[in-house]
Amino acid sequence: MVGRGRELESILAALAAGRHLLLEGPPGTGKSTVLRAIADSTDSGFEFVEGNAELTPARLIGSFDPAAVLKEGYSPEAFVDGPLLSALRDGALLYIEEINRIPEETLNVLITVMSEGELHVPRLGHVSAAGGFRLVAAMNPFDAVGTARIASAVYDRCCRLAMDYQTEAEEVSIVVKAAEDQLGGRAPTEVDRSVAMVRDSREHPDVRTGSSVRGAIDHVLLCTELAALRGTTRDDAGVTLDAAQLALSGRLRLREGSTRSSEDVVIELWEKHFRVADETDGETERSESDPGKA
C-alpha cells in the first residue's frame, strides 16, 4: 500500500470504537485497497460484497435451501447464511462496495441492523450481532445511481471518511508497483508523464470526471505491450498516443454541453504531455511522421 497512513489510522480508530464506516470517494482512490489492507492486518473475519441492483435482501441475508426444507422443514440447519448473517454471527466486518447501487429494501435491512444490532429473519428467528460486527460501506458520491437516497439514514449511523486522489509522487509509486512485471521496479520518466497526463484529465475544462490512477497504470502497461508488438520503444509517439486512447477515452466523463469527443480531449492531453516533451528532446519529429523510413 502506497501512503494512506492517515486514512488507515482513521479506519482502525473507527472500527476499534465500534463504529460503522462510510468511505466516500471517486473510483480508483484506493477504497478497496485500503479495506483489504485492514482485512489482512486484523484477526476478525471479513465479508466482501459487491453492491449492485441484484443484491436482494435474500442474497445479503441468506435463505432456506428448498431441498433441505423439503427433507427437514424450516430448521436452522436448512438455512444457508448470506454474507450479512455470517458477519453478524462471527462478529466480522461486512464490506459493501458501491452501497448506493443496492436496492432500497436491501438498504433498509442494513439500516435496521445498524440501529438495532440484530436482525429478524422469518422462520429462522432473531440473530444478534456478535461483538466485532461492523459495516464498512464504500460509495462514489458523484455516481448518478442512488446517491441521494443514501443521505440521512445511513450518514447518521456511520462515521464518514472522504478519500480523494493521492499526491503525484504517490500515484507514480502506485503505477510503478502495479506495473512491476513490465518495469522491473524501475521508474522511467514515461511513468511520470503518464501520471501527469492522467492528473491533468481531472482539471480539463471539458471533463466532468477525469481518470483515476487506474488510467495511468493502464497507459504504462499498454505502452509496453504496444511497443513490443511494433518492435519499437515505449516512448514512440504512435505508441503513447494509441495507448492513451485505449487507457483514457472510456474513463473521461465529459461535461454536459461540451461539444468535444473524449478522443479529442485525449489527443489534447497527450499532446501536452508527450508531444511537447518529444520536441524538447530533439529532432525525433521527422522519423516519427514516417516511421517506415527510420
Ligand SMILES: Nc1ncnc2c1ncn2[C@@H]1O[C@H](COP(=O)(O)OP(=O)(O)O)[C@@H](O)[C@H]1O
Ligand atoms: N494507496 C495505494 N497503494 C497501492 N495501490 C493503490 C493505492 N491506491 C490505489 N491503488 C491501486 O489502484 C487501483 C484502484 O484502487 P481501488 O482500491 O480498487 O480503488 P476504489 O476501490 O476506490 O475504486 C488498484 O489497482 C489498486 O491496486
Ligand SMILES: [Mg+2]
Ligand atoms: Mg473499489
